[in-house]
Amino acid sequence: MDERERALARSFAGLDYEGFRALAGRADLSANERIGFPDSVRGGREAAILADIRAKLPALAEGAAPGLVVDIGPGAGPLAQALVAACRAQGHALWLLDSPEMLAALPEGPGLTKRAGRFPDGTGPLPELAGQADAVLCYSVLHYVFAGQPLVPFLDAALALLKPGGALLLGDLPNASMRRRFLAGAAGRAFHRAYTGRDEDPVLATHPATEGEMDDSVLLSLVTRARALGFDAWVLPQPPGLPMANRREDILVRRP
Ligand SMILES: C[S@@+](CC[C@H](N)C(=O)[O-])C[C@H]1O[C@@H](n2cnc3c(N)ncnc32)[C@H](O)[C@@H]1O
Incomplete structure (x- = not known):
């Protein structure tokens, strides 16, 4: 995922029905991006x-x-x-x-x-x-x-x-519970490093508030x-x- 896609992915996080209506007509986005998916995530799948x-x-x-x-x-x-x-x-x-x-x-x-x-x-x-x-x-x-x-x-x-x-x-x-279970294991820690580009483990709270998730x-x-x-x-x-x-x-x- 390049910098443009990371920024797009962040903007997709708060989407709701009305947000998708605005996205649907965006000529600057790809077909997958117009439905809230970066191409590197959904493309060809x-x-x-x-x-x-x-x-x-x-x-x-x-x-x-x-x-x-x-x-x-x-x-x-x-x-x-x-x-x-x-x-x-x-x-x-x-x-x-x-x-x-x-x-x-x-x-x-x-x-x-x-x-x-x-x-x-x-x-x-x-x-x-x-x-x-x-x-x-x-x-x-x-x-x-x-x-x-x-x-x-x-x-x-x-x-x-x-x-x-x-x-x-x-x-x-x-x-969010499944994601936390994944990130707590070796595969999840490696995934986190690759995604963030930083050599550090994810910080996982024991009883996290998952408001909105x-x-x-x-x-x-x-x-x-x-x-x-x-x-x-x-x-x-x-x-x-x-x-x-x-x-x-x-x-x-x-x-x-
Ligand atoms: C992330 S896209 C998924 C599109 C498609 N199902 C897919 O997986 O490729 C979410 C879609 O759900 C629609 N949507 C969200 N809430 C909805 C609702 N309450 N009724 C109908 N459509 C809704 C959005 O407009 C958008 O097209």
């Missing part, structure tokens, strides 16, 4: 990410029957383009829920429906989707929701889209909430090849 998503969401597996797929916060980068192509090839109806600016940057196409607005409060009622979705994807979005919206109504509204047997993937969730307590409470509402739910690891697998994980929820 969309095939591996989509393969992991398809391994976790049964409706997106190779050869699955056509159904209804909803992507909450697809952005307009290479991963969104790859998902659109995969759903088209499978004959899925795909709904994309994001800001007008993000959705405008994605092409129209058969089987594709765009609904602009902040989910769930800005999208209006979605009667076409309630209890209908085979798969709901929300990838690399939840930490921005955590920063600017109440998480429980967001989760409840996403769960309400699932049909029996349908599954929700809350993917690519930064977990999701940690074990947040992720596990989402699992508990989903289970309390009658869904099966699990925290899953990411395969080691994904860009931030050492400090991010996924939550998979399935409606029985």
Whole structure:
């Protein structure tokens, strides 16, 4: 990561839904940067990410029957383009829920429906989707929701889209507890040296305040909430090849 990317990465740290709206139209940024990712982190990784998503969401597996797929916060980068192509090839109806600016940057196409607005409060009622979705994807979005919206109504509204047997993937969730566990080990200390360019170990507090950051307590409470509402739910690891697998994980929820 060069100096320009480091500065960009720092500016991405405080993003929320409104911040992404402004980013979507920036002509000076690359497609990945317009959705909040430095190219050195996300560039060329969309095939591996989509393969992991398809391994976790049964409706997106190779050869699955056509159904209804909803992507909450697809952005307009290479991963969104790859998902659109995969759903088209499978004959899925795909709904994309994001800001007008993000959705405008994605092409129209058969089987594709765009609904602009902040989910769930800005999208209006979605009667076409309630209890209908085979798969709901929300990838690399939840930490921005955590920063600017109440998480429980967001989760409840996403769960309400699932049909029996349908599954929700809350993917690519930064977990401050997991990051601390990683940084405390030899691999994490080496990673820290390479990232900072300084020959020093990371300073790790024993009981850190993680205000504004999701940690074990947040992720596990989402699992508990989903289970309390009658869904099966699990925290899953990411395969080691994904860009931030050492400090991010996924939550998979399935409606029985
Ligand atoms: C980091 S980007 C991820 C894009 C895409 N899922 C990916 O992984 O390539 C986060 C996206 O979530 C969208 N977003 C954030 N909060 C949202 C909300 N409440 N409803 C809909 N979209 C939201 C942003 O506009 C942005 O496009």
